Amino acid sequence: MSTHNTDKIKAKLKKRYAKERRFRAYGIASLAISFLFLLTLMVNIFSTGLPAFQQSYIKLDIHIDAEVLGVTKASDREALFSANYSKLVKGTLKEMFPDAKTRKEKRARNKLVSNSASYDLRDHVIENPELIGTTQSFWFLAKDDVDVYMKGKIDRNLPEDDRRIKDFQLTWIDQLQEEGRLEKRFNTTFFTSGDSREPEQAGIKGALIGSLLTMLVTMALSFPIGVLAAVYLEEFAPQNNRWVDIIEININNLAAVPSIVFGLLGLAVFIALFGVPRSAPLVGGLVLTLMTLPTIIIASRAAIKSVPPSIREAALGLGASKVQTTFGHVVPLAMPGILTGSIIGMAQALGETAPLLMIGMVAFVADVPQGILDPATVMPVQIYLWSDSPERAFTERTSAAIMVLLAFLVVMNFIAVMLRKKFERKW
């Protein structure tokens, strides 16, 4: 009888252990699957994006001919500015590759270097007018087609009809490479310039600064408002009051409203009513503030609630006023939780594009914004715009921009962790 019972128990125990093992296996499996997805995504982004951090440059020896430019060393800035520098670049290319005969070949020859070459040359000559009349070597950005070929993305063994770089262009590229005039270097342009329709001139700086300014506005507004609202609702608001209940329900509902609705609201209120300029980081920040506020309020309330009542009672017992208790003890102790919530809200806002569509931040903005009133775009918008472009060289830049966005997020989270560590206290 008794052995029978132990057997039964043993069998059941075995089953229970098996169940537990199974459950752990499920956990590990789900972790592994999510890790696999993340890995695939990362490998995909990094393998397409990494080449974008290099860019091909072409060295040209340009004789800065005063006659062609129609200026002298003594010319004023205006004359130097408006002179025709592209003639010099084209002339140099013509001397190097005199074999171009047809119209098509001649046009292709001028497109070995990017059209920024003449502007680079102009800026250089304006700064150093004494160079006029001399011959100088310049490294110019190579055109995107050349760059794509240099990165091995065009197979020269394909039939000529099937590739964008034709045989005559290949002989030029080979010649340049033999003479050591064509090399890949670190792509500084990508970090120092704004958007451009020419892939080789396009950079992330404009969008990066735009994102930074927008986030600063969002933070400056949503953090104090959100925290104060949470403090009031949690510490001061009358309990069981109908109005307080209504506000609470509304805040919880707002957290789930699709972000595009905030964009519409921003368009109607901030732009139409208050006359805030369209496409500016200010209006973007205002709209994203509306979007992040509920997240911050909810997280902050939870953090304040988790401060043990004994702290409040002790402070009150020692004669501190309600305000002193709240801001001297409760809020500092709740700070780590408040910061975490705020950072989550901000990270969400950083990746948002939908509400920005309505307020004109999905736009072509080539200049790097100087302040919160300048037209700007943000990083996710830039990624979207590039992924939509026909030029092949934008594919890798899209992935590279995603990498920069990820880095931005990592930095933000790192700051949050540091702040949390700083404010963390035991009780």
Next chain:
Amino acid sequence: MLNKRDSKNMKALPLMIALSLGSVVATASANSRDHIDIVGSSTVYPFSTVVAETYGKKTGKKTPKIEATGSGGGMKLFCAGNGIETPDITNASRRIKKSEFDSCQKNGVKDIIEVQIGFDGIAIANAKSAPKMELSTKDLFLALAKQVPGEKAGELIENPYKTWKQVNSALPDTKIEVLGPPPTSGTRDAFAELALEGGCNKVDWIKQLKSDSKAAKKAGDKEKSTELKNKHKEICHTVREDGAYVEAGENDNLIVDKLRANPKALGIFGFSFLDQNSDKVQGSQIDGIDVNFETVADGSYPVSRPLYFYVKKSHVDTVPGIKEFIAEFTDEDTWGEEGYLTDKGLIPLSDEKRAAMAESANGLIPLVFEAE
């Protein structure tokens, strides 16, 4: 200790709020602008952005800001008023409508300068390895519409055609398979408007709907007019959803690649992509006309449309650089036959038209709307 921190916090918080609110108030005084503001068609966007960038680099001024809002959305913003917060220029892939012009006038936007910049063609193409197709707009309508006319006039049936031969006995006996843009795309709108509607108006009783609608409008029966108009549009513009028309995404490059892999399929995309990939794909003849620079430019190719931009004259003196921007756009190096816009796929106007257009644009001559 306690009191000290307390007071510090109490002072800092209102200060932060005051600062942030102050920045909001400060913007109310922002009533001048030093960059050009452009909105409008996403078809013109790729051309407009290149000109804007070149203008910025050439002049050293701020580069104009360009939003792709679609032609209609752009007009709405443009016509909203004369204030500095409204755009200076709007791009359009069609001419301004009478209703839009009237709304502009009503809101005080009196003088509008119209500039036609060139043409955009829509190619219906297949892989070079397959025989070239000779289609008509009616063939396209019958092959791609959701509902096609039945045997009796006024009757509509679900599209029964499976092969091109069933549509038109002169066409090859291959399955109907067309890769094209999704409904969100401007190319799709233009295709529906030009190719499908062109074909569907060849059916007499459908065409009748449109003239009936106009007649009803004249008679003052607005409700009936809109009803007929909508019916006509629904018949002509609705594309079948049974798999013969494949939505291949907004990316025209992708469609080109898919056509190479599947020589039996046809693809719909902008002319610039046909031009760039002339080694891989060939454009079909539509109504007996080949698609190339010349036929699109002279308007004989039926699936092409003119592109425009409109300038608000009252802003020319308040926003710096508009004149220079127009000058850059209408320069021979920009929109001429050898200009950089043709590299991006714009089909230029004829020499005489370009000269006339440049003159009126640079002379800031406002548009006088003539009724059709």
